[in-house]
Amino acid sequence: MASDLAAKAKEAFIDDHFELAVELYSQAILIDPKNSELFSDRSQANIKLKNFTEAVADANKAIELDSSNSKAYLRKGTSCFSLEEYQTAKSAFEAGSTFAPEDTRFTDWIKKCDKCIAEENGELTTQSSDVTSVTSNSHQPEKTDANTKDAEEEKNISSQVITTTPPKPKYRHEFYQKPEEVVVTIFAKGIAANRVYINYGEQIISVTIDVPGEDAYIFQPRLFGKIVPARCRYEVLSTKVEIRLAKVEPIQWTSLEYGNNNVVAQRSNVSSGNQRPTYPSSKPTKDWDKLEAQVKKEEKDEKLDGDAALNKFFRDIYKDADDDTRRAMRKSFVESNGTVLSTNWKEVGSKMVEGTPPDGMELKKWEH
Structure with missing residues (x-):
């Protein structure tokens, strides 16, 4: 039964066996997944393990199942505070205080959130005694539920180091x-x-x-x-x-x-x-602009021989040429079967460009 598992989980929590408590609460949740209290209590066990992100998730689920669960708001707020989510923490405490106005822990935590929010915004110039009293032993909130370590946790949680894995x-x-x-x-x-x-x-x-x-x-x-x-x-x-x-x-x-x-x-x-x-x-x-400039410089400075040098020479001419020059180069090269390359459009534009084979070679037409 889920209630039996929850009772064992609370015993484990009181005995400081927090990992066991989380495991037992998880088993109880599998049996009774609509029980807001189970998620709220597992949230507190996760807080003890400094698993603050998991604690927030459990508190959110508890609130989703029962929007009046004041303990869930309290645990969401303390977890968010440890994650330095002061504004979110304050909102949770304010929401929880509407369901448990007699619980002074909400008021104390709201003051701590206001202090931290002001420090973040650079607005805090003086420290009031009522804020510092939040962490004093003389203002210990009353422990009212089976999780007897709540008050101690809420007093010290802001100084804990986040070590979640x-x-x-x-x-x-x-x-x-x-x-x-x-x-x-x-x-x-x-x-x-x-x-x-x-x-x-x-x-x-x-x-x-x-x-x-x-x-x-x-x-x-x-x-x-x-x-x-x-x-x-x-x-x-x-x-x-x-x-x-x-x-x-x-x-x-x-x-x-x-x-x-x-x-x-x-x-x-x-x-x-x-x-x-x-x-x-x-x-x-990588600085891609720098790499592109470097490649262009290497291409420009590259020393080539024979056909490679000649092809590079023609590519450079074509790249910097105007439209008529490019048309002349394309037409002459294609019509002459690659044996003539002219840059004069007036000369080649109005006639067929005949092939001119190199010395000692003969131009032949292939029969298809």
């Missing part, structure tokens, strides 16, 4: 970008549109593909740059899911996902409407 993906994905958007493609064939769930944060996307009888595919990267959720969209096609992310700034993303080693992004040149999209590559970037 994502599982091997079920579907392959890639991306390319334009100055104003990033297009992410997930190669999943034959997926029904109603089995795809996508949520957007300020710098995160949550993609869930839930195929009956299979483990759900979850893709939830923290993005290289910030996006505008209201302008993002996706389309489910027969062979893929295409997601279009609207950039906040027209900067060049050096990767899809954020990382500590990311280099500073360069602002994209948006003056040209015909700019080609750029694709990710592990190979060093």
